[in-house]
Amino acid sequence: MQIEQLEILDFLRAHPPFDELPDEVLQRVAAAIDVRYYKAGEAIVEFGQVAESWHVVRSGAVEVFRRNGTLYNRLTAGGYFGEFGLLRNGRVRFPVTALEDTLLYLIPRELFAELFDQHERFADLVEVEDRTRLRQVVSKREESNDLLSATIDTLVGRSAVTLSSTASAREVAQRMSEEGVSSLLILEHNPEVPDLPQLAGIVTDRDLRTRLVAPGLPYDTPVTEIMSAGVVSVNHNQLVFEAMLAMLRHNVHHLPVLRNQRPLGVIALSDIIRYESRSSLFLVGSIFRQHSVDELAALVPEVRACFARMVAEDASANMIGSAMAAIGRSFKQRLLELAEAELGAPPVPYCFLALGSMARQEQMIVTDQDNALVLDDRFDPVQHDAYFRALAAFVSDGLARCGYSYCSGGVMASNERWRQPLKVWERTFTDWIERPTPESLLNAGIFFDLDGVWGRLEWATRLRELIARKAKGNSRFLACMARNALQRTPPLGFFKDFVVESDGRHSRVINIKRRGTAPLADLTRVHALAIGSMALNSFERLKDVIDAAILPLGRGQDLYDALEFIAMVRARHQAESLAAGEEPDNSIDPEKLSEFERKSLRDAFLILGNAQKFLKYRYQPGRAN
Amino acid sequence: MLHLGDLRKDAPAAPARSGEPRARAVRDWPARFTELAAAARDRRLHRFYAAGTVAGETPLKNVQMVALDVETTGLDPVRDEIVSIGVVPMDLTCIRSSASRYWVVRPRAELHPESVTIHAITHAQIASAPDLGAIVDELLPALAGRVVVVHCGDIERSFLAAALKARIGEGIEFPVIDTMELEARLHRAPATGAWLANLRARLFGRKHDQVSIRLADSRERYRLPRYRAHHALTDALATAELLQAQVAQRFAPDTPLRALWQ
Numbered sequence: 111m112q113i114e115q116l117e118i119l120d121f122l123r124a125h126p127p128f129d130e131l132p133d134e135v136l137q138r139v140a141a142a143i144d145v146r147y148y149k150a151g152e153a154i155v156e157f158g159q160v161a162e163s164w165h166v167v168r169s170g171a172v173e174v175f176r177r178n179g180t181l182y183n184r185l186t187a188g189g190y191f192g193e194f195g196l197l198r199n200g201r202v203r204f205p206v207t208a209l210e211d212t213l214l215y216l217i218p219r220e221l222f223a224e225l226f227d228q229h230e231r232f233a234d235l236v237e238v239e240d241r242t243r244l245r246q247v248v249s250k251r252e253e254s255n256d257l258l259s260a261t262i263d264t265l266v267g268r269s270a271v272t273l274s275s276t277a278s279a280r281e282v283a284q285r286m287s288e289e290g291v292s293s294l295l296i297l298e299h300n301p302e303v304p305d306l307p308q309l310a311g312i313v314t315d316r317d318l319r320t321r322l323v324a325p326g327l328p329y330d331t332p333v334t335e336i337m338s339a340g341v342v343s344v345n346h347n348q349l350v351f352e353a354m355l356a357m358l359r360h361n362v363h364h365l366p367v368l369r370n371q372r373p374l375g376v377i378a379l380s381d382i383i384r385y386e387s388r389s390s391l392f393l394v395g396s397i398f399r400q401h402s403v404d405e406l407a408a409l410v411p412e413v414r415a416c417f418a419r420m421v422a423e424d425a426s427a428n429m430i431g432s433a434m435a436a437i438g439r440s441f442k443q444r445l446l447e448l449a450e451a452e453l454g455a456p457p458v459p460y461c462f463l464a465l466g467s468m469a470r471q472e473q474m475i476v477t478d479q480d481n482a483l484v485l486d487d488r489f490d491p492v493q494h495d496a497y498f499r500a501l502a503a504f505v506s507d508g509l510a511r512c513g514y515s516y517c518s519g520g521v522m523a524s525n526e527r528w529r530q531p532l533k534v535w536e537r538t539f540t541d542w543i544e545r546p547t548p549e550s551l552l553n554a555g556i557f558f559d560l561d562g563v564w565g566r567l568e569w570a571t572r573l574r575e576l577i578a579r580k581a582k583g584n585s586r587f588l589a590c591m592a593r594n595a596l597q598r599t600p601p602l603g604f605f606k607d608f609v610v611e612s613d614g615r616h617s618r619v620i621n622i623k624r625r626g627t628a629p630l631a632d633l634t635r636v637h638a639l640a641i642g643s644m645a646l647n648s649f650e651r652l653k654d655v656i657d658a659a660i661l662p663l664g665r666g667q668d669l670y671d672a673l674e675f676i677a678m679v680r681a682r683h684q685a686e687s688l689a690a691g692e693e694p695d696n697s698i699d700p701e702k703l704s705e706f707e708r709k710s711l712r713d714a715f716l717i718l719g720n721a722q723k724f725l726k727y728r729y730q731p732g733r734a735n
Numbered sequence: 736m737l738h739l740g741d742l743r744k745d746a747p748a749a750p751a752r753s754g755e756p757r758a759r760a761v762r763d764w765p766a767r768f769t770e771l772a773a774a775a776r777d778r779r780l781h782r783f784y785a786a787g788t789v790a791g792e793t794p795l796k797n798v799q800m801v802a803l804d805v806e807t808t809g810l811d812p813v814r815d816e817i818v819s820i821g822v823v824p825m826d827l828t829c830i831r832s833s834a835s836r837y838w839v840v841r842p843r844a845e846l847h848p849e850s851v852t853i854h855a856i857t858h859a860q861i862a863s864a865p866d867l868g869a870i871v872d873e874l875l876p877a878l879a880g881r882v883v884v885v886h887c888g889d890i891e892r893s894f895l896a897a898a899l900k901a902r903i904g905e906g907i908e909f910p911v912i913d914t915m916e917l918e919a920r921l922h923r924a925p926a927t928g929a930w931l932a933n934l935r936a937r938l939f940g941r942k943h944d945q946v947s948i949r950l951a952d953s954r955e956r957y958r959l960p961r962y963r964a965h966h967a968l969t970d971a972l973a974t975a976e977l978l979q980a981q982v983a984q985r986f987a988p989d990t991p992l993r994a995l996w997q
Binding site: 115116117118141142143144145146147148149152168169170187210211213216218 | 828829830831832833835957958959960962963966968969972973975976979980983984
């Protein structure tokens with residue numbers, strides 16, 4: 111044995127997973143390696159032959175095939191293969207051929223087994239199951255982010271200050287002064303459950319100013335008249351990130367925290383700001399203070415800066431998507447307020463819907479506006495449509511000016527077809543679900559992601575309930591949705607500076623949305639519909655899907671990780687474009703991806719590809735789901 | 736392999752080519768080894784020859800080989816001496832780097848400062864190294880029974896022969912496959928062409944059209960990675976890889992050894 115194989119040692123030191131090994135181990139590995147040259151086109155290992163060594167590509171390139179002859183991967187210098195056979199039955203599982211003239215390092219199977227057993231990080235990286243690797247990548251990022259790892263109770267400084275709903279405004283003010291707090295929770299005693307008072311509302315300093323003093327009400331006004339009822343609350347064991355989202359979505363600055371349904375305390379905007387400097391929460395606040403479309407449009411640079419900051423601060427794609435959706439939602443709400451101010455009160459009630467990625471809370475910086483209007487059943491086109499046409503145009507044009515480009519597919523409330531009374535919407539969804547064809551559902555996918563933004567939000571809920579009820583277990587409908595969800599497929603991976611397609615062709619760039627996040631969202635939607643989940647967000651949907659146990663064990667988590675990773679690459683790409691002063695898009699040049707990103711992306715693509723196969727198999731027409 | 740200065744770089748062909756057409760005049764090496772074994776007085780040398788060598792008809796796929804490289808204090812086998820030796824056993828299917836050997840030895844001749852800068856073996860390392868005579872016991876068995884593979888064959892043969900002669904009173908001979916000579920077959924014209932090239936070189940100073948057959952440049956043509964030069968073991972490994980590439984591209988596993996060795 112020699113320790114002088116300098117070239118081999120240097121190569122190992124520079125390449126993962128070897129760079130995870132201590133130097134004395136690396137020296138042993140370098141000394142144990144044998145070498146072989148293969149001419150382009152030569153078979154290196156064949157299916158079923160005894161696996162004697164683990165192979166590392168020193169130079170050149172190889173192609174790894176599945177047993178059925180389809181391409182599985184292409185590897186260049188630093189790539190490795192053969193671990194599957196070595197760790198399983200000792201036979202070659204994936205045949206490999208030299209694509210170029212190739213020099214290979216051969217590591218004896220005993221040594222490979224020893225490295226795998228004794229060096230955890232090495233084993234993690236080499237692990238046969240690509241999905242395990244991705245789990246580690248994603249969980250490592252989550253752990254490093256306080257917003258994603260800390261729970262809300264860590265923010266609760268003091269126990270909740272409460273008063274009964276029978277108190278007067280003056281008693282509330284006195285109590286708040288005594289305790290030195292800026293908000294106070296109002297509890298209502300339920301005679302049926304005397305031990306468990308219900309949270310009835312919250313009063314803040316501001317409420318005393320705007321609802322009591324300003325209108326000149328007497329001090330003995332019952333607190334129930336000046337408090338905010340229907341309070342948004344969070345549970346003590348939720349993540350800080352979820353508290354932030356609740357504040358964003360409802361534009362509130364105080365959140366009661368409950369434990370076992372009892373108030374534990376209150377967290378304020380300032381508690382969260384400590385976690386997220388110059389928060390997206392401020393941006394939402396400022397959206398509601400703008401008085402014209404021009405002023406709103408002037409916020410676009412701030413939206414982009416907020417996005418870039420979240421990426422730079424290592425927020426997860428889930429967080430970024432939710433925060434950007436909350437910002438988009440606020441734009442819509444403010445535009446509708448401005449529209450109503452200009453056009454007057456609506457002739458009949460309505461509900462403004464967000465569709466697609468905004469409804470799913472998965473927005474990035476480059477995004478279409480997808481929206482629709484649900485109108486009261488008394489809607490009469492002759493009398494009322496002029497108003498709603500103008501309202502929709504106001505919002506749609508306003509959104510376009512605020513960076514949400516017009517939907518190329520025309521899915522906007524400004525399109526007459528998507529401006530319908532509730533009963534028509536109910537009929538449309540019923541038709542889609544009960545009389546499905548792949549054609550009728552081809553572009554209908556985004557309608558199944560719908561969220562009420564403004565007006566009669568309960569109508570949106572009603573439509574979602576109808577969808578959940580009718581779609582659950584409806585095999586014909588699910589088969590059509592599944593078929594459409596398979597239209598966009600991921601690539602195989604990367605080779606040098608190209609994207610490799612499943613048939614071996616190369617492309618220069620990859621549209622990360624079309625080939626990654628969109629098919630993942632499509633696939634997740636089908637599973638969510640199959641189990642009657644009411645969730646909108648793909649991550650939430652996956653949690654429901656995992657709980658429903660309709661996927662093979664572990665696969666739901668894989669999809670979660672794949673979505674998080676692909677979406678993060680997309681977010682980073684867009685943030686980099688912003689930083690470079692370029693117009694962000696979804697088109698990624700593999701040249702700009704690190705080796706690590708390529709490897710992890712390939713893992714994620716494999717997970718997506720396998721999940722698509724499973725989807726096809728599971729949702730066959732006529733199969734009971 | 737030590738490549739010192741312009742002497743080697745500008746040589747239009749392998750220095751050994753002066754004795755044309757030696758490369759094609761393959762002798763009967765098994766018979767020669769039998770003779771040499773009988774004549775050898777040194778026990779170790781006798782054992783080396785007695786291990787024999789394969790016949791020229793043997794297909795390459797059945798030939799056990801060993802890549803060899805030496806670093807020296809200079810270029811003159813009479814005055815200069817070996818400072819390090821690397822050997823890597825191999826055949827057509829595997830370069831057994833894991834069974835390679837490497838020795839640093841103390842030359843009796845002086846270590847020139849300029850050669851130190853090339854192979855990076857310092858006076859201090861050499862001061863604690865054994866004399867080559869002390870490693871003959873290990874070196875000869877590592878070569879025995881195998882066809883030696885070198886890049887620029889006569890350096891290794893002449894230096895080893897001189898070193899043994901000085902220590903045990905007998906030289907050594909053995910057949911080699913010379914990867915540089917295999918490159919020369921492609922990139923060096925026969926005698927007339929060489930004359931023309933030399934004439935042109937004399938007229939224009941530089942040989943623009945001369946393809947380099949140095950180890951690193953030859954490897955590049957087979958798209959083998961670039962290694963640092965002038966470490967005996969790395970150069971031996973580099974030579975072994977080059978031979979596998981040459982055989983894969985230009986010969987066949989069934990090609991008789993005779994077509995390659997000298």
